Amino acid sequence: MSTGTVPKPIAGTSSFLDDRLGAGNFMRRNLRKVFPDHWSFLLGEIALYSFIVLLLTGTFLTFFFKPSMEHVIYEGSYAPLQGIGMSAAYASALEISFDVRGGLLMRQMHHWAALLFVAGMMVHMLRVFFTGAYRKPRELNWLIGVGLLTLALLEGLTGYSLPDDLLSGAGLRITEGVAISLPLVGTWITFFLFGGEYPGEDVISRFYSLHILLIPGILLGLISAHMILMWVQKHTQMPGKGRTNKNVVGAPFYPAFMAKAGAYFMFTFGVIALLGTFAQINPIWLFGPYTPADISAGSQPDFYMGFLEGALRLMPSWEINLFGQGGGTLPLSVLIPALVPMGIIMTGLAVYPFAERWITGDNREHHVVDRPRNNPHRTAIGISAMTFYGVLWLLGANDELSWVLHVSLNWTTYVGRVLVFVAPVIAYVVTYRICLGLQRKDAAIIGHGVESGVIKRLPHGEYIEVHVPPAQDIEAHMRGKEAVPTLPGAGNGSDGGVPPKALRGPIGRLRAKMSAAYGGEKIPLDDGHGDGHGDGHGHDDHAAVGAGGDDKPAVH
Numbered sequence: 001m002s003t004g005t006v007p008k009p010i011a012g013t014s015s016f017l018d019d020r021l022g023a024g025n026f027m028r029r030n031l032r033k034v035f036p037d038h039w040s041f042l043l044g045e046i047a048l049y050s051f052i053v054l055l056l057t058g059t060f061l062t063f064f065f066k067p068s069m070e071h072v073i074y075e076g077s078y079a080p081l082q083g084i085g086m087s088a089a090y091a092s093a094l095e096i097s098f099d100v101r102g103g104l105l106m107r108q109m110h111h112w113a114a115l116l117f118v119a120g121m122m123v124h125m126l127r128v129f130f131t132g133a134y135r136k137p138r139e140l141n142w143l144i145g146v147g148l149l150t151l152a153l154l155e156g157l158t159g160y161s162l163p164d165d166l167l168s169g170a171g172l173r174i175t176e177g178v179a180i181s182l183p184l185v186g187t188w189i190t191f192f193l194f195g196g197e198y199p200g201e202d203v204i205s206r207f208y209s210l211h212i213l214l215i216p217g218i219l220l221g222l223i224s225a226h227m228i229l230m231w232v233q234k235h236t237q238m239p240g241k242g243r244t245n246k247n248v249v250g251a252p253f254y255p256a257f258m259a260k261a262g263a264y265f266m267f268t269f270g271v272i273a274l275l276g277t278f279a280q281i282n283p284i285w286l287f288g289p290y291t292p293a294d295i296s297a298g299s300q301p302d303f304y305m306g307f308l309e310g311a312l313r314l315m316p317s318w319e320i321n322l323f324g325q326g327g328g329t330l331p332l333s334v335l336i337p338a339l340v341p342m343g344i345i346m347t348g349l350a351v352y353p354f355a356e357r358w359i360t361g362d363n364r365e366h367h368v369v370d371r372p373r374n375n376p377h378r379t380a381i382g383i384s385a386m387t388f389y390g391v392l393w394l395l396g397a398n399d400e401l402s403w404v405l406h407v408s409l410n411w412t413t414y415v416g417r418v419l420v421f422v423a424p425v426i427a428y429v430v431t432y433r434i435c436l437g438l439q440r441k442d443a444a445i446i447g448h449g450v451e452s453g454v455i456k457r458l459p460h461g462e463y464i465e466v467h468v469p470p471a472q473d474i475e476a477h478m479r480g481k482e483a484v485p486t487l488p489g490a491g492n493g494s495d496g497g498v499p500p501k502a503l504r505g506p507i508g509r510l511r512a513k514m515s516a517a518y519g520g521e522k523i524p525l526d527d528g529h530g531d532g533h534g535d536g537h538g539h540d541d542h543a544a545v546g547a548g549g550d551d552k553p554a555v556h
């Protein structure tokens with residue numbers, strides 16, 4: 001095969017491998033794979049690189065951490081705790097912090113990397129959601145993502161429980177409360193996890209196995225599958241010049257993308273190292289060992305667990321007593337906040353791509369993604385869900401809020417109970433209107449051009465501002481707009497839509513109704529006026545006529 005277009009190092013390595021493994025072709029093809037570029041594609045990479053930092057720092061920590069609840073007397077170098085009884089786990093976490101060279105840096109880097117890992121993943125997921133990049137053929141990768149997110153939350157929970165200080169004990173106590181509230185299996189699960197009555201002797205070692213072996217193992221497997229699928233299906237691209245659902249425009253994996261990815265890894269590593277060096281996190285020595293009798297004031301979990309904490313704090317103290325005295329108690333005050341928000345959010349995420357496909361009947365493959373404004377209902381649903389999450393999250397710190405805002409703690413709870421229902425609705429409506437406004441703005445720009453800053457005086461004395469067409473790449477980006485498909489307009493059975501019989505019967509009719517609603521208000525880009533009069537440029541039409549003599553905007 002000619003190596004004319006293949007860089008020398010690839011040609012050399014691939015022929016070496018070809019001679020030995022017959023893998024040269026495979027390498028040539030994959031190293032030249034084209035990657036589209038957009039700043040938002042970096043977000044998934046941040047999650048990936050933080051995970052690598054977690055593996056590296058976590059492995060270091062395992063060399064010194066003792067996952068044991070055996071009672072010991074602390075004799076390390078941190079004077080205020082000397083002579084105090086504590087678990088071997090806490091003593092070893094103190095030893096890592098004060099006596100192991102580089103130990104505190106590793107602990108802090110591990111914790112910062114964990115925060116960045118989950119935050120990166122969440123923002124990455126939002127990018128995928130708001131651009132509709134989860135659509136066919138990427139639904140499976142989306143589902144893997146939902147699994148990754150759930151596991152990451154569990155991994156974080158088991159991680160910050162390990163040091164067994166007062167703060168991690170507060171988290172463990174909540175974990176126990178939730179586990180024991182589960183109907184039928186609750187008591188059994190709690191005894192299994194804690195090895196008997198709370199706090200028992202076993203929970204740290206159980207969490208340790210989960211934290212360093214089981215969950216990271218599954219995470220590693222799923223992340224690999226996630227990457228392989230992304231590779232095989234190719235990455236989506238933003239709408240733009242020459243980009244279609246049948247091509248990929250971008251830079252080759254080798255050398256351009258590889259160099260960039262290497263640099264991003266270094267940046268991520270550098271930022272985590274700087275945070276680990278300069279920003280204190282989880283100073284476990286401040287509050288002392290965990291004793292069930294003490295609860296530290298202002299204890300807050302890591303940010304990704306905040307929404308569950310908020311749900312617990314908001315919930316009224318409801319419970320159902322079954323079969324009177326001696327029967328079982330269903331503690332709704334714990335069960336609902338523990339299961340419902342997580343259930344709504346995770347199930348909602350998992351079914352969304354399939355629900356959308358069912359509602360729109362859109363069975364086509366999508367490789368060019370949407371701009372969020374161009375699918376206003378999807379964007380509004382996303383922002384509404386974020387608001388629901390955000391209210392719960394904020395209320396997870398209602399003690400801090402009441403302190404900072406000088407209002408009573410009860411008031412934060414009452415207001416939170418209203419906001420958790422009302423705020424998502426307001427967010428929905430406002431977002432939907434903003435999206436339509438932005439679509440109209442695009443239509444106005446395509447129809448009338450952008451302000452040029454050039455003022456002209458017409459023969460009859462009127463002053464106008466000349467409008468020019470937008471830059472080519474911006475125009476191509478805007479023209480990539482696709483209307484939200486609706487049933488049965490999405491086509492017929494053969495080209496991806498649904499056959500008419502799918503719309504019969506009550507469910508079919510409901511589907512057609514939902515489809516029409518989800519399709520939303522159509523704002524075509526090319527109607528010349530684009531309803532752009534609303535944007536306050538009263539002179540647009542004159543400008544076009546005055547400057548160009550026809551109804552196209554003039555170019556200067």
Ligand code: HEM
Pocket residue numbers: 051054055057058059061062065093096107108110111114115117118152153155156158159160161162163211212216281282
């Ligand atoms: C193979 C991968 C991992 C290993 C071997 C590992 C190991 C450890 C060990 C030994 C500790 C206790 C040390 C200490 O607290 O001083 C720990 C704590 C922790 N881990 Fe991991 N971990 C891994 C992955 C993760 C991941 C993926 C997350 C994030 C979601 C995570 C989040 C945490 C957190 C939040 C702590 C508490 C840190 C602190 O004490 O400030 N770990 N990890």
Ligand code: HEM
Pocket residue numbers: 040041042043044045047048049051121122124125128133134138141142143144145146148149223226230234235236237349
């Ligand atoms: C451990 C966590 C994760 C890692 C390391 C990860 C990594 C990545 C990377 C590097 C990409 C390609 C670049 C990019 O689009 O940003 C990607 C694509 C993708 N990810 Fe993730 N991701 C994670 C979690 C998630 C989650 C939570 C979701 C959704 C629920 C998700 C859904 C997707 C989808 C659908 C794609 C393909 C997008 C496209 O081609 O435009 N991922 N992921």
